[in-house]
Amino acid sequence: MRWLLLSLALQNLGRRKARSLLLIAAVALGSGVVFTGAVLMQSIDRSMAVGFTRLGADMMVVPEGALTNITASLLAVEPSELVLDADVLAKARLASLGRIAAQKIVRVEHSGIGSHHDSADLIGFEPARDFTVQPWLVEKLNRPLQQGDVILGAARDGVLGSQLLIFGKPHVVYGRLGRTGVGTHERGVFMSFATLEALGEAIGGGMGGGHGAKPAVLAPGKVSGFLAELAPGATPLQARFAILSNVKGVKVVAGDTTLSGIRQGLAALLDGILALMVLMFISTALMVSVLFSAIVTERRAELGLLKAIGARRAQVLGVMVTEAMLATGIGGILGVVLGVLVMRLFERSLVYYLENVGVPFLWVDLPRTIAFAVGAIVLACAIGVAGVLYPAWRASRRDAYDLVRGGA
Amino acid sequence: MLSCRALRKSYVTERGEVLAVAGIDLEVEAGRYAAIIGRSGSGKSSLMAMVGGLSRPSDGTVVIDGTDIWGLSDDRLAAFRNGRIGFVFQFASLLPTLRLVDNVALPAMLGKRGDVDVYGKAATLLARMGLGDHLDAYPSECSAGEQRRAAIARALINDPVLLLADEPTSDLDEQTEIEIMDELLAVNRELGTTLVLVTHNLSLAEQAEQIVHIAGGVIAS
Numbered sequence: 001m002r003w004l005l006l007s008l009a010l011q012n013l014g015r016r017k018a019r020s021l022l023l024i025a026a027v028a029l030g031s032g033v034v035f036t037g038a039v040l041m042q043s044i045d046r047s048m049a050v051g052f053t054r055l056g057a058d059m060m061v062v063p064e065g066a067l068t069n070i071t072a073s074l075l076a077v078e079p080s081e082l083v084l085d086a087d088v089l090a091k092a093r094l095a096s097l098g099r100i101a102a103q104k105i106v107r108v109e110h111s112g113i114g115s116h117h118d119s120a121d122l123i124g125f126e127p128a129r130d131f132t133v134q135p136w137l138v139e140k141l142n143r144p145l146q147q148g149d150v151i152l153g154a155a156r157d158g159v160l161g162s163q164l165l166i167f168g169k170p171h172v173v174y175g176r177l178g179r180t181g182v183g184t185h186e187r188g189v190f191m192s193f194a195t196l197e198a199l200g201e202a203i204g205g206g207m208g209g210g211h212g213a214k215p216a217v218l219a220p221g222k223v224s225g226f227l228a229e230l231a232p233g234a235t236p237l238q239a240r241f242a243i244l245s246n247v248k249g250v251k252v253v254a255g256d257t258t259l260s261g262i263r264q265g266l267a268a269l270l271d272g273i274l275a276l277m278v279l280m281f282i283s284t285a286l287m288v289s290v291l292f293s294a295i296v297t298e299r300r301a302e303l304g305l306l307k308a309i310g311a312r313r314a315q316v317l318g319v320m321v322t323e324a325m326l327a328t329g330i331g332g333i334l335g336v337v338l339g340v341l342v343m344r345l346f347e348r349s350l351v352y353y354l355e356n357v358g359v360p361f362l363w364v365d366l367p368r369t370i371a372f373a374v375g376a377i378v379l380a381c382a383i384g385v386a387g388v389l390y391p392a393w394r395a396s397r398r399d400a401y402d403l404v405r406g407g408a
Numbered sequence: 409m410l411s412c413r414a415l416r417k418s419y420v421t422e423r424g425e426v427l428a429v430a431g432i433d434l435e436v437e438a439g440r441y442a443a444i445i446g447r448s449g450s451g452k453s454s455l456m457a458m459v460g461g462l463s464r465p466s467d468g469t470v471v472i473d474g475t476d477i478w479g480l481s482d483d484r485l486a487a488f489r490n491g492r493i494g495f496v497f498q499f500a501s502l503l504p505t506l507r508l509v510d511n512v513a514l515p516a517m518l519g520k521r522g523d524v525d526v527y528g529k530a531a532t533l534l535a536r537m538g539l540g541d542h543l544d545a546y547p548s549e550c551s552a553g554e555q556r557r558a559a560i561a562r563a564l565i566n567d568p569v570l571l572l573a574d575e576p577t578s579d580l581d582e583q584t585e586i587e588i589m590d591e592l593l594a595v596n597r598e599l600g601t602t603l604v605l606v607t608h609n610l611s612l613a614e615q616a617e618q619i620v621h622i623a624g625g626v627i628a629s
């Protein structure tokens with residue numbers, strides 16, 4: 001019986017192929033926008049908790065003149081000749097700061113890392129004090145980090161324990177980091193201060209030459225900047241005030257202030273996506289319900305006939321609801337497929353654009369994406385059911401004879 | 409077997425109320441063949457629809473086999489129509505997306521008669537109606553007469569106690585008309601199915617054990 005009702009519904013869809021295809025296409029468009037919008041919104045939302053806060057720090061202290069990328073990640077400090085003394089914060093003994101991690105950053109070219117033309121950020125950290133690099137290790141050799149070891153960001157390829165030549169000097173791939181969404185972090189090559197300093201000669205003088213002296217930051221006791229945690233109970237404002245009044249020649253960057261500009265921009269984008277989603281949803285729902293009330297009218301005689309030969313009201317409703325769910329469900333599935341394709345297609349340009357405006361992009365995780373997909377399909381089916389239910393219910397209440405005669 | 413009391417049916421239209429059936433009392437005994445005659449518009453179809461459980465009377469009762477059918481709940485009435493009544497409409501009434509054999513089998517499948525060989529029975533009935541080689545045809549591929557015969561086969565699939573046929577042969581040639589009537593009368597005689605038939609053909613009516621003449625919504629004789 002069930003398959004007969006199902007095949008009845010299927011054949012009904014097949015009867016008006018053009019109309020069914022149009023309906024399916026409209027629903028696919030609606031559910032595709034809803035699905036894509038939800039995934040993008042979540043991804044952007046996730047990506048907005050950006051920058052060094054993602055890496056576990058509350059603020060960053062850099063030389064006063066340093067250019068900071070809008071992501072405000074220390075790892076995104078434009079390489080410059082400006083440096084700070086490694087002990088400048090420690091000496092100040094600031095009560096409002098907790099852990100402090102110093103970093104040295106050098107951007108190098110023709111280093112032998114990655115493809116020939118790629119520049120690479122070599123990032124030095126202190127293994128004992130660091131809290132922004134090692135927590136992201138997803139795999140590492142079964143021994144402590146030592147001189148000559150490097151850790152690769154998530155975007156770099158390299159087999160654990162294999163040799164990596166940097167300016168011709170052999171290094172060992174000690175570990176790999178997970179995805180953090182911070183582009184410079186993901187493309188970084190991390191190592192201890194000592195390992196980085198040992199590269200100083202090669203970076204400054206040799207190889208391609210012409211780069212002049214070795215970068216100032218590679219001198220012992222100099223760093224590019226610090227990532228810092230707030231002490232428990234301290235506010236960013238207190239910490240900033242304490243730093244600026246005790247340490248000369250630095251700039252303090254805290255998450256919220258630098259990011260508010262972008263957040264506003266992205267919030268507007270999200271509002272746009274949301275508005276589009278709601279509009280698409282409403283218009284699809286309206287169209288589907290108008291279409292189905294016409295379809296029910298058209299099928300009146302057949303529904304009456306089903307009643308006449310003994311179909312219960314629930315069964316009469318079932319035929320129409322099945323038909324609606326089939327059409328809108330197929331539309332929903334197509335919409336999700338379409339959404340995935342579109343996101344695949346535009347992934348590069350979208351991610352590039354976002355990272356350009358300073359938002360490192362992180363896609364929402366797979367289980368959630370699947371949940372959104374299922375949600376979009378269920379929503380599409382729900383639109384179909386809601387659209388058909390009222391006209392079908394009204395028709396099913398009428399006398400079979402009236403329906404068969406097709407009376408108004 | 410069939411007993412109607414004070415049956416009335418009025419339709420509400422834009423131009424006011426139309427009284428199609430204006431108080432009919434009717435008794436048909438089990439196994440009988442009753443013919444209903446009357447001019448066009450006299451209310452025959454309206455009466456049949458009320459008797460067949462397809463159109464709710466404005467007033468009055470219909471009792472079939474001791475059951476007051478319009479006192480039943482919607483679902484019970486549907487089950488009653490399905491299992492006890494066979495109805496042949498005055499007009500084409502097959503589902504266009506189903507083959508003839510599916511159309512004929514459908515009422516049995518709705519009635520959850522999973523145990524019997526529904527499709528075998530449907531094929532046998534269609535063969536009896538001379539449609540043995542049209543099992544897989546769709547209604548649109550059949551002539552009006554073939555469709556009508558398939559509709560009769562469908563009315564018989566659940567072995568109804570009451571077979572209602574509203575001008576089943578009205579648009580058919582004489583030869584086909586005789587064949588179909590022979591089948592209906594055979595069902596009436598062999599299976600003891602009570603048959604109520606609306607017809608304009610007086611010679612067909614004369615074979616009936618009971619003739620009901622309707623005029624202006626009431627019984628005229």
Ligand SMILES: Nc1ncnc2c1ncn2[C@@H]1O[C@H](COP(=O)(O)OP(=O)(O)OP(=O)(O)O)[C@@H](O)[C@H]1O
Nearest residue numbers: 407419421426428447448449450451452453454455
């Ligand atoms: N749904 C309806 N709405 C309004 N009036 C109706 C409706 N159905 C029938 N009528 C009117 O009721 C009267 C009886 O109609 P009915 O169909 O019962 O006649 P009939 O005897 O079967 O005629 P015919 O021999 O032409 O089939 C007619 O005057 C018709 O116009």
Ligand SMILES: [Mg+2]
Nearest residue numbers: 452453498574
């Ligand atoms: Mg009639």
